[in-house]
Amino acid sequence: MSKSPPLPKFGSPLPAAQPSDEAIDLLWRRRSTPADFLNGPGPDGDTLGAILTIAARAPDHRRVVPFRFVLFEGEARGQFGDILAAEFEKDNPDASASRVECERSRFLRAPIVVAVISSPNSEHKTPVWEQSLTAGAVCQNMLIAASAFGFAAQWISEWYAYHEGVLAQLGLTPEEKIAGYIYIGAAKEDPKERARPELDNIVTRYP
Numbered sequence: 019m020s021k022s023p024p025l026p027k028f029g030s031p032l033p034a035a036q037p038s039d040e041a042i043d044l045l046w047r048r049r050s051t052p053a054d055f056l057n058g059p060g061p062d063g064d065t066l067g068a069i070l071t072i073a074a075r076a077p078d079h080r081r082v083v084p085f086r087f088v089l090f091e092g093e094a095r096g097q098f099g100d101i102l103a104a105e106f107e108k109d110n111p112d113a114s115a116s117r118v119e120c121e122r123s124r125f126l127r128a129p130i131v132v133a134v135i136s137s138p139n140s141e142h143k144t145p146v147w148e149q150s151l152t153a154g155a156v157c158q159n160m161l162i163a164a165s166a167f168g169f170a171a172q173w174i175s176e177w178y179a180y181h182e183g184v185l186a187q188l189g190l191t192p193e194e195k196i197a198g199y200i201y202i203g204a205a206k207e208d209p210k211e212r213a214r215p216e217l218d219n220i221v222t223r224y225p
């Protein structure tokens with residue numbers, strides 16, 4: 019994989035369109051790899067930086083930047099797992115030891131997990147709904163960038179995206195939400211084509 023090109027200078031002209039058979043092929047055949055089928059290695063520091071840079075350059079009405087990232091790498095994945103296991107056990111005192119261990123090892127499924135946090139500014143003129151959409155676009159940009167750099171990934175929420183105790187320990191404010199945990203690594207096996215929406219079911223023409 020070639021090194022990322024330098025970022026364009028602020029205000030420099032950019033192409034309005036960039037015809038690319040490779041980009042079309044990537045988008046045409048893009049698939050997530052379930053976290054259970056991920057493995058190491060993950061991207062190195064420079065590549066992760068490039069993936070996050072691309073992700074962060076998502077469409078964003080009035081440039082609010084209504085999102086932030088929390089990275090989980092190395093031992094931090096297990097430390098977060100201890101929190102997941104403890105919170106899960108509190109809510110499910112009868113859970114089997116193996117189930118609790120499964121919760122503890124959630125983040126060990128991939129070498130890197132990026133929590134994309136939707137962090138809207140409700141005082142801002144841009145509606146919170148639009149700010150939430152930006153966080154979703156960030157997640158999708160991240161999946162595409164990871165794939166283009168040669169890594170498999172999955173966008174996951176699971177219970178710990180919604181659990182108040184977990185979110186408090188992650189330092190989320192009451193306004194913030196998890197847009198997704200993006201697991202990034204190498205695929206143990208390639209995914210398969212899945213059903214696509216029928217365009218006839220979702221496209222109408224006005225009027």
Ligand SMILES: Cc1cc2nc3c(=O)[nH]c(=O)nc-3n(C[C@H](O)[C@H](O)[C@H](O)COP(=O)(O)O)c2cc1C
Nearest residue numbers: 048049050051052172173174175176177197198212
């Ligand atoms: C906000 C969001 C949360 C998701 N959470 C989960 C999840 O918790 N577990 C899961 O298996 N898939 C989850 N998915 C779906 C997968 O990431 C993936 O999109 C789906 O399996 C379809 O595969 P594809 O991305 O290759 O089309 C989520 C997707 C989105 C957009």
